[in-house]
Amino acid sequence: MQRRLGLILSLTFIMILSLDPQQVLATMSSTNYQISWDSVGVGGSDTASSATYRLRDSLNFLAGDASSTSYQLSTGYRAGVYDRVADFSVVSQLRSSAVAALSATSTTVTVTSTAGFSVGDYIVVVANEGEAQIAEMGQITLISSPIITVDAFNGAGPSIDGSNDLVYRLSGSALNLGTMTAAAVSTTIIGWEVTADVAQGYSVYVMEDQDLRNADLIAISDVSDGTVSVGVGEYGAKSSDLTLASSTFDSVDTALTSSLQQVASRDNNSFSTRDFLTLKVAPSTTQATGSYTQTLSLIYVGDY
Ligand SMILES: [Ca+2]
Ligand SMILES: [Ca+2]
Ligand SMILES: [Ca+2]
Incomplete structure (x- = not known):
């Protein structure tokens, strides 16, 4: 499991270097707050258009879930999207x-x-x-x-x-x-x-x-x-x-x-x-x- 996690992080790092995005740090919590999810920016939007073109794009993410008794990991495109009502x-x-x-x-x-x-x-x-x-x-x-x-x-x-x-x-x-x-x-x-x-x-x-x-x-x-x-x-x-x-x-x-x-x-x-x-x-x-x-x-x- 450690090998897999290491692979994901290193790939992300490469994308950061090449696209120069806003970087967001890891998931965190204390006694009075919890950030359930965050994401690492990879630059740009997944939609773009002008009068003469329209583009839908995304980078090729690793996707999948992993867990043990002490952690849970979900990866993939918008894996953390959850709109609370x-x-x-x-x-x-x-x-x-x-x-x-x-x-x-x-x-x-x-x-x-x-x-x-x-x-x-x-x-x-x-x-x-x-x-x-x-x-x-x-x-x-x-x-x-x-x-x-x-x-x-x-x-x-x-x-x-x-x-x-x-x-x-x-x-x-x-x-x-x-x-x-x-x-x-x-x-x-x-x-x-x-x-x-x-x-x-x-x-x-x-x-x-x-x-x-x-x-x-x-x-x-x-x-x-x-x-x-x-x-x-x-x-x-x-x-x-x-x-x-x-x-x-x-x-x-x-x-x-x-x-x-x-x-x-x-x-x-x-x-x-x-x-x-x-x-x-x-x-x-x-x-x-x-x-x-x-x-x-x-x-x-x-x-x-
Ligand atoms: Ca009374
Ligand atoms: Ca009163
Ligand atoms: Ca009555």
Whole structure:
């Protein structure tokens, strides 16, 4: 094996001398980075053209794979080409799209009207909207009024009895909590989908630009006791991902802060994995009136 490796390197060296290319050094890593592949430049492009000619060329590379217990070697033309895919899309609950849900199965929900819903839309089914609501997210694959079918829900399928159960479309980036009152917990949902060809997985993090506050800078306090309750004057969120390593969004209502906090994670390659954050707001009986706003940022990070 050593003889073969030596042959490859010496041939490469000859090409470097004759073509005077940019030289790139070897594959390397440390505790905080990894360069999986690099290449030795051999000069020129593999395509060239003008008004009167077109050329496709490549140098004649040695090709093949070799390995032992301690190394792996692939050689050949573009042997290291591997375009990693990471796709992250965020959608928010569209308050104006609400329709009542009458019943549900593991992949369907029967509604009072399918107007405004289309195949491909993301929806969230909210059972018993409010303080103790349970929501599930899916993507519409079929509409046969009054039944909406999704590809899959996050959970086993919504538990619907037709009382205070709603379906919303998830679309766009604006969240609207409507008119809040001290007599109820107002809720809204931010959903996201990740496709990541990353072997170690990914995390999604959330941060706020400021507390949820009005023009007089009066805020609705961050929840601190794990539960957003009616009339208390507190604000927090909970994730649909129930296995978070570095935050409490998986288990209790948690305060949004200006620091990045984990709200979803996977530990291997992911295809169209979804999660959502349920925001819960409970103004106090003495809460100042006004329009309360903030900007939330969601960030995808691949784990390399
Ligand atoms: Ca219900
Ligand atoms: Ca806050
Ligand atoms: Ca509380």
